[in-house]
Amino acid sequence: MFTSLKPLFCIFLFAVIAAFAPISVVGQQRSTLIVNADIIDGSGRPAFRGDIRIKGDRIVKIGKLKRTADDDVIDAGGFVIAPGFIDIHNHSESGLLKEGTAANQVSQGITTLFVGPDGGSPYPIDDYFLNLSGKVAVNVGAFIGHASVREAVMKNDYTRKATDDEIKRMAELVDLSMRQGAFGLSSGLEYDVGFSASTEEMVALARAAAKYRGIYMTHMRDEEEGMLDALRESIRIGREAKLPVQISHIKMGNRNVWGKSAEAIAIVEEARRSGFDVTADAYPYTAWASTITVLVPSRKHDDRSEVERGLSNVGGADKVLVTSCSAHRDYEGKTLEQIAASKNTTPVDVYIQIVKDGGAGVVCNSMNEADVKAFYEQPWVMVSSDGGIGSRHPRGTGTFTRVLGRFVRENNWFSLEEAVRKMSSMPAARLRLKDRGSIKKGMKADLVLFDKNKVIDRATFAEPQTFSEGIRSVFVNGVRVWSDGKITGATPGSILRRH
Ligand SMILES: [Zn+2]
Numbered sequence: 001m002f003t004s005l006k007p008l009f010c011i012f013l014f015a016v017i018a019a020f021a022p023i024s025v026v027g028q029q030r031s032t033l034i035v036n037a038d039i040i041d042g043s044g045r046p047a048f049r050g051d052i053r054i055k056g057d058r059i060v061k062i063g064k065l066k067r068t069a070d071d072d073v074i075d076a077g078g079f080v081i082a083p084g085f086i087d088i089h090n091h092s093e094s095g096l097l098k099e100g101t102a103a104n105q106v107s108q109g110i111t112t113l114f115v116g117p118d119g120g121s122p123y124p125i126d127d128y129f130l131n132l133s134g135k136v137a138v139n140v141g142a143f144i145g146h147a148s149v150r151e152a153v154m155k156n157d158y159t160r161k162a163t164d165d166e167i168k169r170m171a172e173l174v175d176l177s178m179r180q181g182a183f184g185l186s187s188g189l190e191y192d193v194g195f196s197a198s199t200e201e202m203v204a205l206a207r208a209a210a211k212y213r214g215i216y217m218t219h220m221r222d223e224e225e226g227m228l229d230a231l232r233e234s235i236r237i238g239r240e241a242k243l244p245v246q247i248s249h250i251k252m253g254n255r256n257v258w259g260k261s262a263e264a265i266a267i268v269e270e271a272r273r274s275g276f277d278v279t280a281d282a283y284p285y286t287a288w289a290s291t292i293t294v295l296v297p298s299r300k301h302d303d304r305s306e307v308e309r310g311l312s313n314v315g316g317a318d319k320v321l322v323t324s325c326s327a328h329r330d331y332e333g334k335t336l337e338q339i340a341a342s343k344n345t346t347p348v349d350v351y352i353q354i355v356k357d358g359g360a361g362v363v364c365n366s367m368n369e370a371d372v373k374a375f376y377e378q379p380w381v382m383v384s385s386d387g388g389i390g391s392r393h394p395r396g397t398g399t400f401t402r403v404l405g406r407f408v409r410e411n412n413w414f415s416l417e418e419a420v421r422k423m424s425s426m427p428a429a430r431l432r433l434k435d436r437g438s439i440k441k442g443m444k445a446d447l448v449l450f451d452k453n454k455v456i457d458r459a460t461f462a463e464p465q466t467f468s469e470g471i472r473s474v475f476v477n478g479v480r481v482w483s484d485g486k487i488t489g490a491t492p493g494s495i496l497r498r499h
Contacts, residue, residue: 030070031055032478037076037449042083042424042438044417052081054445057477057492062441076449079472080416083424083438084111084446085400088217088281088384088431089248091115093122095389100135100491102389104397106474106482107467108457109423109448110385112139112436112496117248117386118219119188121145123152123173125180129495137481139446141431141496143186143217144177146170146205147193158193167204174208181497183431184214184243189221189230190294199233206241214498215430217246222297223253223288224313231264235271235278246430247280249386252371253288254313261371265378272380279430281384282375284402286367287461289323289386289393292351292360301355307348311336314366317347321364321461323392327357333462363393363461373413376403382426383419394464398457401468405456416452433496445478 032054039062040047051065067073087105090113096102105113115122122128125142132140149170150158162170174185185206188194206216216238220230231247238245247268252260271278293301295310311317317336325331331339331354336347343350354360375381383403387396395402400423407413428437435444448471455470467485474482479492 029055030072031060031068032074033065033067033071034074034076034081034447034449035065035067036078037081038078038452039439040080040082040417040420041440042420044421044425046417047080052439052447054475054478057444057479059439059441059443059445062439074473079449080452081439081447081449082109082420083436083443084448084474084476085109085383085423086111086427086431086433086437087113087399088246088382088427089114089117089386090384090388091117091386091391091396092388093128096132096136096140099389100132101137101481101487101489103487104389104391104465104467106137106476106487107471108397108400109450109471109474110138110400111446111448111474111476112141112433113388114141114143114183114431116143116145116148116182117186117217119145119147119186119191119194121148121182121186123148123177125177125182129181129497133495135491136493137487137491138476138493139436139496140493141183141498142181143184144174144182144209146185146187146197146202147191149173149177149205150193150197159196161196161198162201167201170201171205171208174205175211178209178212178214178498181495181499182209182214183498184217185209186217186219186248188219190219190223191291192293195221195299199237202237203240206237206243210241210243212498213243213432215244215246216241217248219248223251224297225254225256226297227252227257228260228263228267231267235267235276238278239276244277244279244430247278249288249384250280250282250375250381251288251367254366255315256313258368258371261374265374268378268380279380279382279426280375280378281382281427282372283384283386283395283399284372284376284407285393285395286369286372287363287365287393288367289361289363289391289395292320292322292354292362295320295351295362295364302352304348304352307351311347311351314364319365320362322354323361323363325354325360328354328360331360361392376407376413382422382430384427392464394457394459394461396459397465398459398468401455401471402457404450404452405470409452409455432498445475447475449473
């Protein structure tokens with residue numbers, strides 16, 4: 001019996017040795033050598049020609065490298081290789097659970113994204129991370145949302161100031177979330193749950209994030225007539241709570257404030273000159289996407305004159321496109337003006353009806369490109385999408401490629417190197433990611449290979465899911481997740497925790 005098993009045992013032993021051969025027999029892991037690349041390292045310095053060697057999940061060497069027997073060679077063909085793009089403001093919370101391969105994210109070069117902006121986040125963060133671990137193509141970090149903790153404590157009774165006791169309980173939840181790895185506190189003070197929060201409440205909660213060196217990232221109370229005051233309030237919150245501030249999707253939201261970007265920039269510059277750490281991000285579109293109710297800041301949604309004013313502030317009902325409306329699916333894809341015409345009624349009536357029936361998601365084309373440009377030209381403004389998997393706004397699929405193709409190549413607003421910096425080392429520094437956001441020895445191998453002459457967004461308001469062109473390959477932690485127009489199916493993304 002024993003002797004007859006011997007050959008089997010030998011085969012088993014051989015199999016075990018063979019399985020470990022790449023490490024134990026050869027003594028070395030195989031490496032990937034990317035040759036012939038135009039390297040833009042993320043620092044902002046000019047592109048240079050060179051090769052990059054990746055071993056495991058890290059960049060181990062950069063320069064003119066000699067091929068070794070352990071190298072699998074990828075010829076970059078003279079295309080640009082840059083650090084993978086980092087999106088500080090991303091709404092893929094639920095999308096990642098359904099579609100971990102994140103095709104519309106990696107297709108534009110995103111390798112790391114942060115969920116939980118605008119005050120709405122997964123909660124508890126630990127449970128969320130547990131569900132993602134090992135199943136995502138991109139690296140994922142999270143913010144703890146002010147509205148999420150406010151609702152956890154105040155339930156539906158949030159249209160009022162919080163009591164001291166409630167603020168204390170919210171602060172405990174922020175504290176817990178920071179210990180679970182959140183990168184800071186996010187807020188959405190223009191939205192219903194956050195709207196009634198006082199500045200003092202925000203300072204108290206931001207302090208809980210500051211204790212763990214988190215940041216305060218805010219969708220401000222007002223992006224229109226009250227934008228400048230809201231900006232001052234955000235900086236005040238950061239100063240009093242002693243933590244850096246990130247202004248989300250900085251914009252002049254409607255016609256009444258067009259051209260006032262210069263004033264907003266002056267407020268930020270003055271704070272920065274005084275030593276306060278405030279930065280911002282922006283998406284590259286003149287249309288915003290939000291809930292329909294933000295059109296009427298007074299919250300008097302059935303007051304005809306308020307609604308009328310709200311619509312005229314954005315340039316009219318033809319500027320408001322309904323993208324999602326669960327009570328009236330037939331409204332989706334139409335403007336308030338078109339809906340009114342088809343019903344033989346007025347846009348004001350349509351608005352009042354929609355809000356009464358549960359609201360809608362809208363895209364509103366009310367910004368001015370000169371303001372978008374003015375913000376983007378600031379060295380403290382980074383690129384963010386405010387989109388995500390399944391986004392009904394083209395920014396979900398086209399943000400990073402749009403900046404590269406339109407703002408850099410077509411409009412020449414700033415250099416390609418500066419654009420890459422705004423997408424990589426700048427958000428990495430903001431989030432204090434030590435090993436991502438630049439091409440340097442020892443950094444994680446998050447890389448994007450693209451054709452700078454062809455890269456462009458193709459997502460539109462009519463077809464927001466259309467993939468971009470020109471992104472050749474995307475690597476996350478040394479593993480290819482996007483290759484020639486397709487996902488590879490690999491899910492090498494890491495969960496990032498702030499420590
Ligand atoms: Zn927002």
